[in-house]
Amino acid sequence: MQQIPINAVPSQDLSIQLDGEYWRIKLSLSMEFVCASISRDGTPLISGLRCFVNQPLLPYPYMHEPRFGNFLFDSDVDWNNFGGSCSLYYLNYAEFNQYKELVNQGYADAAIKMLNNRAEEFAENASKINYPTVLVLADIITQPDSVSASAGSDATFIIEAENWVSISWEFASQPGSAWTPIQTLTGGAAETLHIAGVNIHQQGLYRAVVFGDNNTVTSDTVELKVE
Missing domain, CATH: 2.60.40.10 (Immunoglobulins)
Structure with missing residues (x-):
């Protein structure tokens, strides 16, 4: 599981390598809501999807299966809290299946706790974490x-x-x-x-x-x- 570096600004555009592919993630404000657009290797996957806690940003299996995972916010999505109490994570295929299993069994709180525990690990071991390289692309x-x-x-x-x-x-x-x-x-x-x-x-x-x-x-x- 990898934490995606996001900043406390209402609009941002990230390019990042995950699972051997280049992903582009655009976060923007529509009215008062944060929305996401995501593409993989230049192929658009979603556009203007409103973001919620505990809701995968790639909502349909064909968007990520069978090789890729999914993106999740770990708390109520408020850009003011990006980089603080609100973080964005990428779960690989195996991790996302584990997450879905917990949710399907009614343990949504445990699934979120899994992310929160990971956030604590990042805070405690910041110097040891290899954050993914973020490229700004023309x-x-x-x-x-x-x-x-x-x-x-x-x-x-x-x-x-x-x-x-x-x-x-x-x-x-x-x-x-x-x-x-x-x-x-x-x-x-x-x-x-x-x-x-x-x-x-x-x-x-x-x-x-x-x-x-x-x-x-x-x-x-x-x-x-x-x-």
Whole structure:
């Protein structure tokens, strides 16, 4: 069983390796309730699920069986108490089956106590615990769109990205051609590629390559048509 490091903030985005796979856990506030979205190796599993104590965050067996476990909060889910009296745990497949057996037999309190005892162990042996590595990953939230522009007019491609360090826009004259970087920026303007006074030689394919501290993400390929 592993404790997931969460902070006392209403919204957070964690990437973590568990059972040999990369998981992404987003906790956010909807009204006054904490909700979770979870993906595994880029595949979404849940989105906007309201969190409760003693309720697995992956509610259906197909989301985790037969290889993986589940996530559980050990007390009433209040972001103000994250990292304190409210902790999030990952139970592997065997541990989660043990947890379910206790709950099915009517020992929900004992199941929660199992988690609470584990929390005490973390507190007493903090220096001996190997916490999982948390990686902050770059991601593209909004993909660019293809653009048609008259010769001599301006054309603009826009993406929305997060957790990025720099963004490089690239051009290819046609499918199969080599990609050529045409703009690389680190500031806020990096999410936009503005082409002033387009000409027929700038017609072709465009994409954005988003660089983060721990990964690189490439956008969809879009087209500029010059009319």
